[in-house]
Amino acid sequence: MLLQPDQRTKLDDSEDTLFYSFPRFVNHVDDHFIRQLTELYRRELQENTKILDLMSSWVSHLPPEMKFSHIEGHGMNEEELKKNPRLNHYFVQNLNKNPKFPLENQDFDAVLCAVSVQYLQYPEAIFSEIARILKPNGVAIFSFSNRMFYQKAISVWRDSSDRQRLHLVKSYFQSIPDFGASQIVATQPELPAILQMFGIGGKDPFYGVFARKK
Numbered sequence: 001m002l003l004q005p006d007q008r009t010k011l012d013d014s015e016d017t018l019f020y021s022f023p024r025f026v027n028h029v030d031d032h033f034i035r036q037l038t039e040l041y042r043r044e045l046q047e048n049t050k051i052l053d054l055m056s057s058w059v060s061h062l063p064p065e066m067k068f069s070h071i072e073g074h075g076m077n078e079e080e081l082k083k084n085p086r087l088n089h090y091f092v093q094n095l096n097k098n099p100k101f102p103l104e105n106q107d108f109d110a111v112l113c114a115v116s117v118q119y120l121q122y123p124e125a126i127f128s129e130i131a132r133i134l135k136p137n138g139v140a141i142f143s144f145s146n147r148m149f150y151q152k153a154i155s156v157w158r159d160s161s162d163r164q165r166l167h168l169v170k171s172y173f174q175s176i177p178d179f180g181a182s183q184i185v186a187t188q189p190e191l192p193a194i195l196q197m198f199g200i201g202g203k204d205p206f207y208g209v210f211a212r213k214k
């Protein structure tokens with residue numbers, strides 16, 4: 001799916017570097033979501049492999065018992081990345097300005113992106129880069145809930161339902177021929193979405209979309 005220019009717009013179009021200039025040492029989703037994400041990683045990742053944690057922060061939610069050969073982090077706030085104990089190395093880059101990763105071809109076994117896909121203005125370019133750096137059969141795992149920095153999410157995300165967002169992320173994978181069929185994991189919220197969005201009771205819904213490179 002190729003997004004139209006109006007679908008890429010944000011309510012706050014100021015520089016992303018300003019918005020992310022101060023650290024946020026909080027979890028943006030609840031423990032229910034985190035447990036499901038960690039379990040998905042436990043099922044789909046292999047130990048002693050090389051991981052890229054894309055759009056990361058001070059925590060990666062990886063299974064604590066799993067050891068990896070190298071975990072490369074990427075994010076927008078260096079203080080957050082410095083605090084992440086799972087990262088072996090990291091780089092700071094605004095992917096909406098420069099989608100090209102400073103990484104080698106077919107060098108990673110997995111790419112992870114938690115609760116951040118909604119901020120990508122050029123997801124087609126990012127998913128193409130992910131395919132470039134993944135080894136054959138490498139996996140890309142995107143997860144999200146219905147929480148977001150509303151002013152920084154792109155228009156098509158803001159205007160979509162959770163179900164539509166699942167199919168949107170699936171379409172990002174489908175737009176890159178190097179990826180095989182994507183899979184979806186979804187746990188619906190216990191309360192109406194409007195209450196969930198404002199953090200009023202219940203549990204955060206968990207959505208995961210993942211695919212492997214052919």
